[in-house]
Amino acid sequence: MNPAPPRRWWLDPLLWTGLLFLALTFGMSRLQPLFHTLFPEQERPMYLQATFPSLVLAHVLIVGLSSLIAVVVGGGAGLLVTRDSGRDFRSLLETVVAIGQTFPPVAVLAVAVPLIGFGTTPAVIALALYGLLPVVQSTIAGLESVPQPVLQAARGLGLSRWQILWQVELPLALPVLLAGIRTSVIINIGTAAIASTVGTQTLGSPIIVGLSGFNTAYIIEGALLVGLLAVVTDLAFERLMIHSQQWRLATMPRNRPITSASPASAQSR
């Protein structure tokens, strides 16, 4: 009944990447001597225009806010078109999502600027808009994956619509839904880094400043932190998804080996 991973906590990659991320966030400035040795030609190899903790905070806030909007709006839209009253709009929404996902996220970000202007607001709006797409898709797919007999049984037992939604559909759709949110958040972390080109302070700022000023040290400082942030978030989502499927592992017939639900088979989809 206990969650399968982590088997040994000290081998847990989430723990180590998380600790490394925190250490670099708060201790980057102490690495100044190291960067001096690595890049002797640079006079100032440490990005000082903003502190790294503040950049991380700004980055996380932008991604968090835009993802929150994406989940609320995208989840709502996905929910709406899977109800009887909104079914007409489903194929249209799916078309929009399919076409929208071929748009490069950078292009969405760039196009938002002429329409909305420079700064943090357009970045959040663009990120939220792009982040909507995987959320909508996974909401529809997740709700659709709930077996019809289960829904019929729920109706037959006298559950109300809301009860069916909250107690049956959403819990069963959760793993798929989480996969969509994960995709959305990971893309947004990357796009938010590029948003520093439209005048937003994020972890992308040292990279952009470094690229335009030929300061490789800045680039590495920013890139390390953004990369780690993305990896930590991804691992955390993976953990969350395993937890959301506990019932699936627990209800498995005892005589069948657990390996049939190994992550490898899930990933190869």
Add this chain to the structure above:
Amino acid sequence: MIEFERVCKRFGDFVAVDDLSLRLADGEFTVLIGQSGSGKSTTLKMINRLVPHDSGRILFAGKEINGFREEDLRRRMGYAIQSIGLFPHWTVARNIATVPALLKWPKARITSRVEELLQLLGLDPAGFAHRYPHQLSGGQQQRVGVARALAADPEVLLMDEPFGALDPVTRSALQAEIARIHQVSGKAIVLVTHDIDEALLLADRIVMLDQGRVVQDGTPRQILLEPASDSVTRFVGRSEVGLKLLGLDQVHSRMRAPISASAEGISRSATLREALSALIASHAEQLPVLDEHGQTVGSIHVADLLDVTR
């Protein structure tokens, strides 16, 4: 034709086939029967080396099968399975032509062979050759599957529950078809099934397996009349042995001189079991027997059906 000498096969701890010795004769229709897990399917797949045997020897045409090149061995044997496994991206004609093409037959020969086989299996060549598998019904797909297995005129036809997934009507039509093909071609056929009625209907010889061992090996009549053990009796179905025996023979084997009766007649090629059913349904003691043209050629009497051991 095919000989098993003390063959064993294990999957991990599970013994699938245990010390099996068996000799399958030329032109014989052998049915391997048993419950699931009895080793019947493994036995069949060892013949064409889809499953390698652990010990003992399996001979094909007098030679240990491991002495053949795997592909050559398989090309000399037809193979049809329950899930059919037609290639969805190829037309019916291309599917049937698989082995002839592997054997590099000339084009014209392949074309005429495909046509011949489609006709043999009751599929109109003009209508079916260029269709794709997904455009066919389940029964038609299995007909193509059998045609594909027969394509290169194999020396033996291996069939693994070929009719298991079909509806009863289609299944009996295909059973009749395969019986006819066996008669016409005189080919050795090895068929795996768990359906005793199918075995009794088709087999010259039934090999009943249980837990990887042969529990009885004999003609359908022997299986019914002299079951080797309780498990055989149970498998056959104790309460229906008499009726099943009647199913083995045809009406003409018990025919008497014609009578003048008003009752509806029965075909001379019907089984005695069907005759009994017809007698009961028409409340008669005897019925006229008809030939293929509907002419009365004799009669069948209920008393003659009771002596099944004859």
Add this chain to the structure above:
Amino acid sequence: MQVWQAGLIKNRVLLVLWLAGALSAALLPLLTHAPNRLVTGKGISFAAVLSGWHGLVLIPALVLAIAPFCRKHPLRDGIVLLACACWLSGLLALAGHEAQQLALTDSSYSRTSFGGGAWILWGLGWLAAADALGQLKLGPRNTVLVALAVLAPGIGLLFSGQLSALSVLKEYANRRDVFDAALSRHLEIVSATLVPTLLIGVPLGVITFRRTWLRGPVFSVLNLIQTIPSIALFGLLLAPLAALATHVPLLAQWGISGIGVTPAVIALTLYSLLPMARGTAAGLAQVPAAAVEAARGMGMSPRQIFWQVEVPLALPVLLSGLRITTVQAIGLTTVAALIGAGGFGAIMFQGLLSSALDLVLLGAIPVIALAIAADALFKLLGSVLGERGQ
């Protein structure tokens, strides 16, 4: 809600789109006009440009207003498609002509560009067309062809010169060389990525399909790479590649360095491996096991089974992996401009850094168009291939 269905309104989707269009036409500027490219423009409303023949554009709008109340019928959807085509190209023609009129009275530095209203009206027109296409259920191939036909008049206008007074096209005229160079560089990087992707990704997919134990580790690593934001990966590759180039002159001669096309292609290939390998493995996994067993049973050699049975049956899914890879590479190439690889991203970022919004559009629109075109092309190819098998 049942009342809706049974009542007067036969297509709620189209009605909602129309109302949204009416609302944005009333509230948002159709065009913006500025005396030069650095100043924020003044809005020009939809109603203000409807004089003269411009009013004709209301005809398709009227048709689209009536259509929601008509019974579902292929004819209705056909007419809606036609109206959408007229509406989309009409809107463009109107904007182009208005820009020409404004250019006559103003200095050559003046800029007329699309306002929020134009973008939204255009988008809504597209959605209406997409809805009608969906209703018609034409199958993937014909859907793409009809969508192209709806788009064709607009593309025709674009090349006819009628729109040249619009600011985006003015920017284009000013930098035709830069644009053409960006286009060829962009395509060059994408194709240069696809070659190693196919050479490494497909075998990787095959191996992970055959050796199940490899699946976990290989896909974990590829997934990790995919997780790292593009700008970070470019940045992280920059230092080691630059160091390699300085210390191994031979590599430098081959064009390896921290910035430019080579690191871009390396990074893009790394990203492409996951969708490519996954598409290949998934394609092989959905080949019916019975077909493979039958092939073995009939005496096909492993090589014959692979090329004659597995590959053709895996191809549609494999192609969809290639489609995802290509679309992703087109988008990521834009980011690669930040490490000096060129392409449309260079135009886009130049626009962003100098606050020249038309320049941003000149970089962004072609990238979006390329991505959509590649997506449609691969889908078309996949459907042609899939038609036989399924």
